[in-house]
Amino acid sequence: MARKKFWEIFKENPNGSLTPLKTISVNGVEFNSQVSFGPGVNFGGVNFHLFKNLDIAVEEKDHALVIKGFYK
Secondary structure, three states: OEEEEHHHHEEEOOOOOEEEOOOEEEOOEEEOOOOOEOOOOOEOOEOHHHHOOOEEEEEEEOOEEEEEEEEO
16 A cells, blocks of 8 residues: 555646546546546545545555545
8 A cells, every 4th residue: 555645646626626637446436537526526435625635545456546545
């Protein structure tokens, strides 16, 4: 398992939405850099806006980063 900075995985757009920088998978739901989501939107049961600036535990699998958890 690797530890990555939040901003190594996501970028914040001018409208405040987040976009993954590469394909990620969370709780079996996969999405790529063509997806943007605003505050309050859950992907795989996670509202990523609540975890901005935290480090993320990830595993690289196939073509995606699998999100395993967050460090506080």
